[in-house]
Amino acid sequence: AQTGTGKTAAFLLACFQYLLDNPPDERRKATQPRASMLAPTRELAIQIHKDAEVLGRHTGFKLGLVFGGTGYDQQRKMLEDGIDILIGTPGRLIDYFKQNIFDLNAIQVMVLDEADRMFDLGFIKDIRYLMRRMPKPEQRLGMLFSATLSYRVTELAYEHMNEPELLKVETxxxxxxxxxxxxxxxxxxxxxxxxxxxxxxxxxxxxxxxxxxxxxxxxxxxxxxxxxxxxxxxxxxxxxxxxxxxxxxxxxxxxxxxxxxxxxxxxxxxxxxxxxxxxxxxxxxxxxxxxxxxxxxxxxxxxxxxxxxxxxxxxxxxxxxxxxxxxxxxxxxxxxMPEIERPPPPPKRDRGRGRGGRRPQGRGRDRRSRGSSAGGDPAPAGQKKRRRRRRKPRTAE
Structure with a gap:
């Protein structure tokens, strides 16, 4: 379905209902989330988390939000304390997963939002990495949402879902x-x-x-x-x-x-x-x-x-x-079509050494000063360095 049709509410409500109807295994640990919701961008993950807080405020589920760029230690501690529903972006999730901060063995619901965007941003290898570490498709509820349904998205659905049903809303x-x-x-x-x-x-x-x-x-x-x-x-x-x-x-x-x-x-x-x-x-x-x-x-x-x-x-x-x-x-x-004011040019960014910036004086590699006399002193300024010619070896006549 296209954007703005209520996909987020649809999968959140379905997830809550499924978890309420299907209690977890008694052996489940706190660091084993029951549901995983993957999004391609931080903004989308944050929005899903906000909607989940509103729609699920009376369910008693502990929600966790994980994304890159900020709050590394806080997010790590949150995972260590334990959550029920994990919402986040693939990169940061894999980072914590490889550190054994949490595992995916107890996943009951898997949601992949904006699947087409995952391909566009190059996250599909990360998605497959995480999905292959979840229970088999027939042992969990899988939901995949995409504004557009390309061949790649369809292939992903049939690879990691159990005979999925297709629901499509025309443009x-x-x-x-x-x-x-x-x-x-x-x-x-x-x-x-x-x-x-x-x-x-x-x-x-x-x-x-x-x-x-x-x-x-x-x-x-x-x-x-x-x-x-x-x-x-x-x-x-x-x-x-x-x-x-x-x-x-x-x-x-x-x-x-x-x-x-x-x-x-x-x-x-x-x-x-x-x-x-x-x-x-x-x-x-x-x-x-x-x-x-x-x-x-x-x-x-x-x-x-x-x-x-x-x-x-x-x-x-x-x-x-x-x-x-x-x-x-x-x-x-x-x-x-009014006459407009043109803004002043933006200030030039200091690109730094190695990206077009000027080298600090005294630290550059001045080829003319690399030559030195026998005593180690640099050659006098203005004096050209004499190149020594190698003699060809004599050949026997």
């Missing part, structure tokens, strides 16, 4: 009625003025702007703020703590515009996102569906605006074929 039933989609055809140098013009026309709401690269998110963020639009950029370069702060401020309405790469396009449930703007058209048609799925969640309405510029317009036919219809074209008005 048109999810997005067409509740998301108003439009596309503009700006030139590359018209995209920023058009974006600012559109944002100034939005009186209220939360807006997510998607770009394809970190450099583009930074440029858009700086330009918006230079023109009086409070925005923040979020990409894989942003540290975890700052990323969580940005999401909280966006959720609370302190930041009306969030500029992001696709790292934020999956699994984030931020209520009342009214507009999604594709500053860059995604290069993958599936990512288009994931992006616009940030709005119109759980029955709400939203608007998705895309820029088909010179660099990315050729991806539009693939997107329209994937969703099954042509996106209506909108013409930019004069009010939507």
């Amino acid at each position: 048109e039933q999810v997005t067409a009625d509740r998301v108003v989609q439009t596309v503009y055809y700006p030139a590359n140098d018209e995209k920023l003025p058009l974006l600012i013009g559109i944002l100034r026309g939005i009186e209220e709401g939360r807006v997510m702007v998607f770009a394809n690269t970190r450099a583009a998110t930074d440029r858009v963020d700086r330009t918006l703020n230079a023109n009086g639009i409070h925005a923040a950029a979020m990409s894989g370069r942003v540290p975890q703590k700052k990323r969580q702060t940005l999401l909280r401020r966006f959720h609370d309405g302190e930041i009306p515009v969030l500029v992001a790469t696709d790292v934020a396009a999956r699994g984030l449930h931020i209520p009342d996102v009214t507009h999604v703007i594709n500053f860059d058209l995604p290069q993958d048609a599936e990512d288009y569906v994931h992006r616009i799925g940030r709005t119109a969640r759980l029955g709400a309405k939203g608007e998705a605006i895309s820029f088909a510029c010179e660099n990315y317009a050729f991806h539009l036919p693939e997107i329209e074929e994937f969703i099954g219809y042509a996106i209506p074209v909108e013409q930019a008005s004069a009010e939507q």
Whole structure:
């Protein structure tokens, strides 16, 4: 099913009910979780944990959240103290697993969320590593969720699940009625003025702007703020703590515009996102569906605006074929193309030694000073080092 259809609540409620109906083995240890829920990103794992706390507050289950980038010792202690339901990302889980902090022998429920994204991010080997250390598929409940069902995802399901049943929600039933989609055809140098013009026309709401690269998110963020639009950029370069702060401020309405790469396009449930703007058209048609799925969640309405510029317009036919219809074209008005202030260039980052930075004086390898006299003193400045020619060995006549 596509994003925003309630997949998280579906597998959480199913997991809780299964664990309540099937008590664990009496020999189970505290460091043996009963359920494992794997997510491709930290943000998605955190969101699943928050939803689990709300939906499972009366079940008595101990929840554990594990992800990289922060809280290593705290998460380790939490696992050592014992949990019932383990939620996390594959990398950090494998780290603790190989240290024998916990094991997966008592797993009764296995959930894999955003399976297609696991492939995209290169986590599938980690997923298989963990699944092969759980009880056999016929001895546990397995649930796999994916916004798109590719051949790779189907193969994974049949490899690690016991004759799974397929439930599929068609794309048109999810997005067409509740998301108003439009596309503009700006030139590359018209995209920023058009974006600012559109944002100034939005009186209220939360807006997510998607770009394809970190450099583009930074440029858009700086330009918006230079023109009086409070925005923040979020990409894989942003540290975890700052990323969580940005999401909280966006959720609370302190930041009306969030500029992001696709790292934020999956699994984030931020209520009342009214507009999604594709500053860059995604290069993958599936990512288009994931992006616009940030709005119109759980029955709400939203608007998705895309820029088909010179660099990315050729991806539009693939997107329209994937969703099954042509996106209506909108013409930019004069009010939507204002004169804008250009932000100052960003400060140059000190790349450091070994990455283009200058070597500290006195520590570099100066080839001219490596030659020395018999006494070990360096050759005088300006004097060329004489190269000794090796004589060819004489051959017998």
